[in-house]
Every structure is written in C-alpha cells, then in structure tokens.
Amino acid sequence: MKALVKEKAQPGLRLADVPQPEAGPGDVLIKVLRTGICGTDLHIRNWDGWARQTIRTPLVIGHEFVGEVVGTGRDVTDIKAGDRVSGEGHLVCGKCRNCLAGRRHLCRATVGLGVGRDGAFAEYVALPASNVWVHRVPVDLDVAAIFDPFGNAVHTALSFPLVGEDVLITGAGPIGLMAAAVARHAGARNVVVTDVSEERLDLARKIGVDLALNVSGARIADGQRQLGLREGFDIGLEMSGRPEALRDMIANMTHGGRIAMLGLPTGEFPVDWARIVTSMITIKGIYGREMFETWYAMSVLLEGGLDLAPVITGRYDYRDFETAFDDAASGRGGKVILDWTA
Numbered sequence: 001m002k003a004l005v006k007e008k009a010q011p012g013l014r015l016a017d018v019p020q021p022e023a024g025p026g027d028v029l030i031k032v033l034r035t036g037i038c039g040t041d042l043h044i045r046n047w048d049g050w051a052r053q054t055i056r057t058p059l060v061i062g063h064e065f066v067g068e069v070v071g072t073g074r075d076v077t078d079i080k081a082g083d084r085v086s087g088e089g090h091l092v093c094g095k096c097r098n099c100l101a102g103r104r105h106l107c108r109a110t111v112g113l114g115v116g117r118d119g120a121f122a123e124y125v126a127l128p129a130s131n132v133w134v135h136r137v138p139v140d141l142d143v144a145a146i147f148d149p150f151g152n153a154v155h156t157a158l159s160f161p162l163v164g165e166d167v168l169i170t171g172a173g174p175i176g177l178m179a180a181a182v183a184r185h186a187g188a189r190n191v192v193v194t195d196v197s198e199e200r201l202d203l204a205r206k207i208g209v210d211l212a213l214n215v216s217g218a219r220i221a222d223g224q225r226q227l228g229l230r231e232g233f234d235i236g237l238e239m240s241g242r243p244e245a246l247r248d249m250i251a252n253m254t255h256g257g258r259i260a261m262l263g264l265p266t267g268e269f270p271v272d273w274a275r276i277v278t279s280m281i282t283i284k285g286i287y288g289r290e291m292f293e294t295w296y297a298m299s300v301l302l303e304g305g306l307d308l309a310p311v312i313t314g315r316y317d318y319r320d321f322e323t324a325f326d327d328a329a330s331g332r333g334g335k336v337i338l339d340w341t342a
C-alpha cells in the first residue's frame, strides 16, 4: 500500500510502498479515506529537535483520519465492516493506576499513533478496537478526519465552565479556531481570539468571535477596552505555546481566572508568578482527549449545530502531499486535508 513515510533521520517525507498492516485479535483494519495534517506531522517532516529526540525511523506518520472498517479481529464484537470510524491517536497501557481508574487520558505510558508506532497517512491503518470511534451519526468526511484535533479543542474549551463568561483564546491556528467555535456555541459571553496572522483572524471572524485581535500591533488590554471589560477575562485558552501570549494572558485575567493550556512551548520561560498567586489563577495543562467523554461531546456538539466548515481551508490529493504540507506550515490558513481515495 501507499504510505507517507519518514524513512531516514533527516528532513523530508517520502510516498512509499509499504506492507499493509495486519489486524490482531483485538484490532480493527481501516481503509483510510481522508486525513488531517497536524503540527506534529510538520515537526516530523522538518526533523526539528523534538522529532530527533522522539521519532525512530522508518515510520508511517499521521494520526488524524477518517476511514471505513474493512476487517476486524476475532475478539472485536461491536465494530463491523462498513462502519465509518475515526481513531483516538493515544494508545494507552491499560495497566497503570490512571488507566485502571478509567482516566485513560492520564496514562503514564501513552504511545502516539504516527509518532511511537506506524500511523494513518496510508491507504490502511490497524488500531486496537478500544481506540476506534464509530461515527453513529453522519458527519461530513472532512470534519470526521479532524476529530482528533477537534477533541483537543473541545477538551481545552470545556475544561472550565464558560457559560456567560468572557473567554480569551491566544492563537488562531486550527485548534484555537475550533475552540473559539465551541466557546461561542457553548454560551460564552465574549470570545476574544488573538494571533499575528490577519488571514487566521479573518477565519476567527467567520466563526463569529466578538473580537479578533492582531497582537503584532495591539495588546490584549486594548481588546479589553474595546469590549468594555472592566475586570479581566474569566477563562483563558492558551493555544499558541508562545511565552509572550501566556504572559499577556496572565496579565489580563480576572481574580480567580482559570487558564487551560494546550499550546506546547518549545522551552522553559519565565512568567509573573506573583501575579498568578495574588490573582489566584488556576493553570491546567491539557494533552489529548478524555477517552471517550471528549469524543461523545464532539459528536453531540456537531449534532447540535456546531459548524467547523470555516476551519478547513485546504484539500489535496495525498500524492500532492508536499504542497499540502507547505500550505499547513504557512501559519496563515486553517486545517489542511489529504484525500486518500483518489
């Protein structure tokens, strides 16, 4: 089968012929229909410091996908051929304290699909049945392809109650945009999104945020003034991993404000801890999705009319992966989809 492979410990990817994966007794074999390109995939293609430390070659990359079940192992009873499915990209150990307590997203020994084992940028992928999400309600294929990052957005946005609250989102990449849509849909009062890309801020406006603020020329405090906020933001969703974004967020939170942090910084950096203490701010790290509570929430949000269409801005045949990856790496658009059915 065709697959996008990191073959050697150097930059780049190759579209290669590799053996089709086999489904073990508890596994599901899936024909991949569409996939989404994630920041993780860009890191692996670039072969940056994180990738050099993490990835063992050769590796089929990718973890955001939708597909159709074509085979199941003998122990799989509740998933059948023809089911349309996405996959939870974190494979957990099932044995640690958190796993045994049902807190699988907190597993100490998580293995990432397309990171620690072969992934989904291929014509077929095999996954444990316990990682497979069956779309019981019809979902647009492009949206189904990005359930994994949509889950990051939902997990982050719903970390703290936000009905009637003023919500600040730093970073208007695909996950920040989806979090903005969720916050809007879930009943936040004001939703403010910051970025330095005017194209991405325009996407945020399409989603219906109250203010899309370009922080290359303005401060978050200016945004507060524009909206007439007097006491600061109640909820912060940090999506950029940028030190200056978190610092400006902390400086603009109300007393008792709560921050959910998904953006992954590339290194250590100082923040105003005295402000965090005296403003009594809570900061919560978010990684992945709650299995499968977040997935349930995603499905019902879409059923309830949440619209993610503005977030998807690029669609390519898988053979045009170089152009698609360049598009995703530009930092200007939304989500980029690869079609594996052509």
Ligand SMILES: [Zn+2]
Residues within 6 Å of the ligand: 092, 093, 094, 095, 096, 097, 098, 099, 106, 107, 108, 109, 110
């Ligand atoms: Zn575990």
